[in-house]
Amino acid sequence: MNLSIRVTLTMLAVCLLGGCGFKDIDKRFFVVALGIDHSENEKKPYRLTLQLAVPSPKIEPGASKTQIETIDSESIAEGVRMLKAYVDKELDFGHCKVFLIGEQLARTDYQDVLQWMSRRRDIQSVADIAIGKPDAESLLQVKPISERYPGNTLFLSFGADGTESSYTYVESLSDFSRRSSEKGLDPLMPIITKDSKESFIINRTALLNKKRVKLVLSSSESQLYNQLAKDFTKSSMHGMFEGMDLVVAITSIHSNFRLSKQNDEDIVTMNVKMKVIFEEAPKGLYNDQWGPVEQQLNKEYSKSCVALLKKIQKANVDPIGFGLRYRATHPGNSAWKEWKSIYPNVKFKVNANIRIEGTGLIK
Amino acid sequence: MNERLRLLFAEAVDIKLEVLHNSELTIEIAYIAPLCEENKINDFIIVPFTKDFYPFESQLSTNPDYRKVDDVAKWQELMLRGNVLIEAAGIIYSFDASRIISIENPQTQVESAIQGPQLALSEDVNISLNLIRSMYPSPDLSVEEHTIGSLSKTPVFALFDQRRVDPTVLDSVRTKLTTINVEMLHAAGELEKLLVGKRKHLFPTILITERPDRISKAIAKGKIVILLKGNMFAIILPATFFDFMHAVEDDYDAYWMTRFLIFLRYTSIVLTITLPALYISVVSYNPELFRVQLAFSIAGSRSAVPYPSFIEVFIMLFMIETLIEASIRLPRYIGSTATTVGGLILGQAAQQAGLVSSIMIIVTSVVAISNFVIPVNSLSFAVRFLKYPLIGIAIFFGITGVSVGMFVYIVYLCNLRSFGKPYMRIFGKLRPLEGDIGQVKIK
Numbered sequence: 090m091n092l093s094i095r096v097t098l099t100m101l102a103v104c105l106l107g108g109c110g111f112k113d114i115d116k117r118f119f120v121v122a123l124g125i126d127h128s129e130n131e132k133k134p135y136r137l138t139l140q141l142a143v144p145s146p147k148i149e150p151g152a153s154k155t156q157i158e159t160i161d162s163e164s165i166a167e168g169v170r171m172l173k174a175y176v177d178k179e180l181d182f183g184h185c186k187v188f189l190i191g192e193q194l195a196r197t198d199y200q201d202v203l204q205w206m207s208r209r210r211d212i213q214s215v216a217d218i219a220i221g222k223p224d225a226e227s228l229l230q231v232k233p234i235s236e237r238y239p240g241n242t243l244f245l246s247f248g249a250d251g252t253e254s255s256y257t258y259v260e261s262l263s264d265f266s267r268r269s270s271e272k273g274l275d276p277l278m279p280i281i282t283k284d285s286k287e288s289f290i291i292n293r294t295a296l297l298n299k300k301r302v303k304l305v306l307s308s309s310e311s312q313l314y315n316q317l318a319k320d321f322t323k324s325s326m327h328g329m330f331e332g333m334d335l336v337v338a339i340t341s342i343h344s345n346f347r348l349s350k351q352n353d354e355d356i357v358t359m360n361v362k363m364k365v366i367f368e369e370a371p372k373g374l375y376n377d378q379w380g381p382v383e384q385q386l387n388k389e390y391s392k393s394c395v396a397l398l399k400k401i402q403k404a405n406v407d408p409i410g411f412g413l414r415y416r417a418t419h420p421g422n423s424a425w426k427e428w429k430s431i432y433p434n435v436k437f438k439v440n441a442n443i444r445i446e447g448t449g450l451i452k
Numbered sequence: 453m454n455e456r457l458r459l460l461f462a463e464a465v466d467i468k469l470e471v472l473h474n475s476e477l478t479i480e481i482a483y484i485a486p487l488c489e490e491n492k493i494n495d496f497i498i499v500p501f502t503k504d505f506y507p508f509e510s511q512l513s514t515n516p517d518y519r520k521v522d523d524v525a526k527w528q529e530l531m532l533r534g535n536v537l538i539e540a541a542g543i544i545y546s547f548d549a550s551r552i553i554s555i556e557n558p559q560t561q562v563e564s565a566i567q568g569p570q571l572a573l574s575e576d577v578n579i580s581l582n583l584i585r586s587m588y589p590s591p592d593l594s595v596e597e598h599t600i601g602s603l604s605k606t607p608v609f610a611l612f613d614q615r616r617v618d619p620t621v622l623d624s625v626r627t628k629l630t631t632i633n634v635e636m637l638h639a640a641g642e643l644e645k646l647l648v649g650k651r652k653h654l655f656p657t658i659l660i661t662e663r664p665d666r667i668s669k670a671i672a673k674g675k676i677v678i679l680l681k682g683n684m685f686a687i688i689l690p691a692t693f694f695d696f697m698h699a700v701e702d703d704y705d706a707y708w709m710t711r712f713l714i715f716l717r718y719t720s721i722v723l724t725i726t727l728p729a730l731y732i733s734v735v736s737y738n739p740e741l742f743r744v745q746l747a748f749s750i751a752g753s754r755s756a757v758p759y760p761s762f763i764e765v766f767i768m769l770f771m772i773e774t775l776i777e778a779s780i781r782l783p784r785y786i787g788s789t790a791t792t793v794g795g796l797i798l799g800q801a802a803q804q805a806g807l808v809s810s811i812m813i814i815v816t817s818v819v820a821i822s823n824f825v826i827p828v829n830s831l832s833f834a835v836r837f838l839k840y841p842l843i844g845i846a847i848f849f850g851i852t853g854v855s856v857g858m859f860v861y862i863v864y865l866c867n868l869r870s871f872g873k874p875y876m877r878i879f880g881k882l883r884p885l886e887g888d889i890g891q892v893k894i895k
Contacts, residue, residue: 110850113761114735115754119747144751183740184747213740238748 118142118178119185121155121240124225125165125202126191133161136191137168138226141176142184142239153236157229165205182211187243188218188262189225189281195295195302200269207266214263217247220280220295220302233287246291255312255324256292269299272425273412280305296406304404306397313397317344317361318409325368328386337365337386340446348415355431357411359394359439367448379445391439398437407432453539454480460528467531474504480539483549487534492549497536509540518545529605552576558684562829563663565701572662573684577609580664580679580686584611587668592616598629600646601637608643609679611667616674621690621871625676640685641830643678647689654837656830657870659691666700690870692877697721699827720822725838725861728765729846729854731815735761737850749811756806762847764808768816769843771798773836776820 124138136159143154158175162168173180188206190199206212221228233242245251247259258279268276280293292308306314315321320342328335344361365386367374374382401408415428454469461467466485471478481497496517501508512518521530521544527537534550554575561572569587573580585593596610608629612622625647632646644658661667662685667677670688678687688695697717702710734741735750742750757764775794779787799817802808819839826832838861845853868875 110737111760111847112736113754114739114747114751115757117739117751119739119744119751121744142748144748144755181739183738184744186744211740238745240744244744 112179115144116178117181118176119144119239120180120182121184122187122189122229122243123182123185124189124191124221124229125194126221126224126226127193127197128161130161133163135163135165135168136161136226137165137172138229139169139172139180140229140240141180144239153232153239153241155232155239159226165202166209182209183213184240185212186216187240187247188216189221189228190218190278191224191226192220192222192280192302193224195220195278195297198300199297200300203266203269206262212262214261214266216262217243218260218262218265218278219247219291220278222280222282228281228283228289231283231287231289233289242289246289253323254291255315255321256308258294258311258315258319268408269297271413273407273414273416273428274410275299275406275408277408279311296401296404296408298406303406304401306400310397310400313393314408316342317359317394317397320344326363326365326386326390328389330382330385333371334369335367335371335382335386336369337443337445338368338449340364340366346409346411346414348411348418355435357398357435357437359398359437361390361394361439361441363390363441363443364446365443366446370448375448375450383443383445386443387441390441390443394439394441395437398439402432402435402437405433411435453537453544454482456524457482457527457531457537461531472498472501474502474508476504477501477508477540479508481536482531483536484531484534487532487551488536488549489551493536496547496549497538512538512540512543512545518547520544521546532605552578552682554579554682560663563661563666563700563827565663565699565704568700568704569663569665571664573664573667573679573686575682575684577607577679577681580684581609581611583664584667584671584677584679587664588613588671593671596626600629600632600643601634603635604637606637607681608637611671611677611679613671613674616672617676618674618690618873621873622676624871625678625689629678637680638682640678640680640683640687643680644687647678647687655693655834655865655868655875656696656828657689657691657868657875659688659695659828660685660830661688661828662686663700669700669703690873691875692870692873693865693875694878696828696831697826717825717827720825721835724819724822724835726842726854726858727815727819728769728839729842729857730851731812732761732765732843732846733850733854741851750809753803753809753811757809758806762843764812765815765843768802768808768812769819769839771802772816772820776836 119142120139121142122140124140126136126138128134128136139158141156141158143156145154156176158172160168160172160175162171169180190202194202206216206218207214236242246254246257258277260276260278265276265278268274276297276299278295278297279291280295282290282293284290292311294306294311294314295302296304296306312321312324316324316326316339322339322342325336325338328337341364342361343363344359346357346359349356349358407413412425412428412432415431416424419427454471457467457469464484467482468485469480469482471480479501481493483493500506500511518538521527521537527544530546531537534548534552535546536549538545538547552575558572558574559570571583573583581595590613592613592615594612594614598608598610600606600608610625610629628647628649634646637643637646640660644656644660648657659670667686667688671677675688675690678689680686697714699713699717702714705713735754739747739751754761759767771794775790775798778790778794782790799813803810803813823832823836826835842854842857845857849856862876865876866874
């Protein structure tokens with residue numbers, strides 16, 4: 090073939106293919122957080138709140154600028170499309186790392202929202218998802234003073250880059266969508282509230298079934314859950330010994346569980362191994378025997394764990410995945426049905442094994 | 453003889469045709485004066501002939517420096533190479549009195565090593581051969597002479613270890629050297645092109661070097677080295693891609709440091725090829741690949757730029773390439789001015805004028821600097837070009853295009869052969885059987 094013909098053909102082919110995705114970074118509007126609420130309007134049940142980043146070359150505390158756009162719409166996808174007409178640049182969800190679902194919506198049905206998020210290609214599966222209380226819109230209006238660039242405060246609260254709080258349960262979109270469809274493993278989400286005007290509080294966790302919120306854990310329960318299910322080490326534990334207050338910091342924690350049957354009773358046995366260092370302790374402890382202290386701590390810890398597990402059981406949700414384990418270890422199609430009948434009556438047993446490593450002081 | 457020579461040459465004042473007499477003999481001598489060392493002619497011909505202590509005729513027949521010339525057709529060539537023709541008693545002798553002007557013992561400049569031989573090859577083949585022979589004192593070192601160029605008649609020497617050389621490579625080199633048909637040949641690069649044969653090649657498949665230590669190592673590995681008269685660069689063949697990424701110091705310095713340097717080199721070659729293309733594809737197609745901070749700061753600094761990202765890339769790359777080219781071509785005294793003007797003023801000003809973003813300036817300088825990390829110049833030149841096709845692909849296809857383009861490059865590299873040997877071969881030695889005496893037929 091003639092060279093010039095070849096060149097023209099390639100050029101033609103290139104012209105046919107190119108062009109659809111090319112959009113420069115400065116012509117895009119990055120959505121840094123998206124809030125989805127229930128609006129009061131019957132015909133347009135969703136209220137979308139988009140926090141759009143206004144990029145600036147200067148990055149200093151408090152210099153972050155955001156633009157908030159709100160719209161009520163019939164469906165989420167249509168709302169986003171409609172919002173494009175409100176702004177001058179192409180909306181890009183590539184950096185949208187936080188999705189807030191309004192409490193009211195989470196209490197009714199979250200499946201539609203999740204469907205939209207998992208289908209849209211520019212939403213990353215590593216994005217974090219949370220419940221906004223009382224609603225997502227008001228949370229997105231919060232402007233923290235220390236924020237260096239748009240959306241940073243929320244990103245840092247969730248990721249491992251910034252603060253790592255033992256009270257915050259971090260849920261990613263991919264994990265959430267897995268949990269919402271897996272039999273025997275139920276989803277859960279952190280709840281974000283605001284205190285005054287300038288900061289967020291994320292210390293509670295909502296447990297959901299496949300459709301809506303079933304149970305909200307208090308902050309201490311959230312921490313306990315993080316320790317049990319995620320082996321979260323940067324946390325503390327409170328205990329009493331002979332009438333004195335003790336607070337220990339956990340340096341390493343490992344937990345596992347076993348499903349077994351004893352005397353015709355189904356038992357979930359959890360083993361929790363912990364190494365701790367004292368953070369608050371009475372003065373003479375350095376010279377005492379630590380054995381009885383450990384025993385006492387073990388006892389208290391198992392008690393509070395069992396209480397938490399029973400509470401979760403009562404709400405008929407299963408975020409730790411006992412059901413999934415049961416299905417994995419019991420073959421046959423009927424395993425799931427069996428588990429559903431077993432779970433409400435299952436007994437919990439927690440064996441805590443706490444080892445004190447030191448008092449935190451050098452004599 | 454002189455009468456015939458007068459007919460053979462065009463009229464030139466620098467051709468000396470003399471007739472000398474002494475008591476016994478009359479000789480005719482002929483030489484081209486600028487090509488010859490006058491002292492040598494005096495010491496070896498004129499003085500012994502006129503003093504006549506020892507019969508000059510027997511001196512001619514005993515001393516091997518005077519070579520008998522039987523073929524009239526060779527007269528011209530011998531004189532043009534700086535020989536003196538002597539006719540005594542009807543017999544023609546030639547005597548080599550050539551004067552070669554060259555840089556005396558030059559230092560390595562193109563491939564410098566901090567700790568390693570500092571002497572480079574010389575433009576005088578004898579000095580180069582001296583260096584190589586003294587670094588490779590082996591009786592197996594074979595030196596073959598060929599002549600290339602119908603006009604320039606450049607002597608070309610092929611050096612190899614006759615025990616270690618690969619016979620198939622040697623055969624193909626010999627046939628190539630004898631079949632090359634050009635008028636002029638002056639530079640090693642020219643010979644490289646003639647040896648490779650392909651008119652349009654992207655990568656150098658023959659290594660050009662000035663370092664005698666690299667040469668002796670190559671000979672020990674069974675490779676063939678070609679020296680050119682009047683050229684301080686030698687050709688080593690066959691070569692693999694990894695030879696081009698190898699600096700001699702990798703063998704001289706501490707193990708972990710040199711491994712790190714090698715890693716650095718390969719990283720920078722990937723960076724210099726892909727970075728402009730990746731910039732386009734990430735900025736214009738997949739900005740979610742950046743961390744959020746970076747995305748916002750790029751978006752902020754790009755907001756002043758009126759053109760799409762690829763125009764920005766072209767502007768900056770055009771500037772840096774012209775800058776590099778100018779600083780190579782300029783005389784050394786002006787060279788530093790060019791870099792100052794280009795680097796400081798253009799870079800800063802282009803960003804402030806809103807022509808390019810600040811990230812693009814970093815990208816450009818990374819591309820330029822990491823290109824200089826490649827130790828062998830010919831590869832670094834080849835690599836300088838490689839980024840442009842990738843930019844073209846990135847404009848239309850984004851990251852997918854860049855990765856496909858890189859794949860195409862690797863396939864092309866694997867397809868390349870250097871004198872029948874795979875160019876992209878990592879494992880396996882280039883050395884055939886060892887210790888098998890007389891593997892190669894001497895011509």
